Amino acid sequence: MRFGLALRAFWKALFDQASAERIAVALDEHAVPRLEKASAELSESTKKTQPIRKLSPAQNPAITLLATLQRDARLIDLIHEDLDQYQDAQVGAAARPCLKQCRQSLDRILKIEKLVDAKENETVTVPAGATAARYRWIGESSANGEATAKLVHPGWRAASVELPQWSGNEEDAQVIAPAQVSAP
Incomplete structure (x- = not known):
């Protein structure tokens, strides 16, 4: 709490x-x-x-993150595209550059790193009093204190957060991406 x-x-x-x-x-x-x-x-x-x-109100950090991923990688466009009309190879070809750019953007603004520095399937020590936010047991565990376990996924954490500062108007604070228009 x-x-x-x-x-x-x-x-x-x-x-x-x-x-x-x-x-x-x-x-x-x-x-x-x-x-x-x-x-x-x-x-x-x-x-x-x-x-x-x-x-002026600050833009919600979630909106700022989505706006960054849309601007840099067009992530929202890819997510909202009707993918059923395309072959798997076409979806993969479209997703590859988007995912690469998303990773670059996230690396720039969040500095993401592994939570546990070990490889999957290695044995790791789970400290006594570890929170569910850091360690999620799969299956049942009878451990009350420090325990050893097999690492299924290392988890992720943001080592630093450097979101761009919002400088827009109050009525624009919810805009993820502007509409694009051209002359007739």
């Missing part, structure tokens, strides 16, 4: 300035959010003549 909450707070603080300020206030009871501080410092006459500038 706390781990999930910490991750949610991390992502909100990273990509949403208003949420970051609320989190800062929650962690330090003496802090005052910049937006509230700025509005408190304005005089009554200034408040009547000048509207308080709202921060």
Whole structure:
């Protein structure tokens, strides 16, 4: 529960300035959010003549990731294509460059690496207290503490996250890819 909450707070603080300020206030009871501080410092006459500038909302990180994969590799186009009308060889030929570009994009913005540094079918040690987010037992395990197990899949983790910063308008925050048009 706390781990999930910490991750949610991390992502909100990273990509949403208003949420970051609320989190800062929650962690330090003496802090005052910049937006509230700025509005408190304005005089009554200034408040009547000048509207308080709202921060532009951040784009959801999932939308940013999808937009990047669409822009770089046209992943959404491939996923939404009716593949039943094509032969397997045609689908594979179309998917290969898309998948290569997706990997390059993910390597650039997420730095993905194996969670467990071992090969499949090797014996690995699962530490005591390992979470289900890191180790998922296939079948039943009677292990209560540290245990050895056969590695079925090494898992993946993001070593770093460097998503592009959103700078668009509020009404465009949900756009994954713009419509492309040409002159008649």
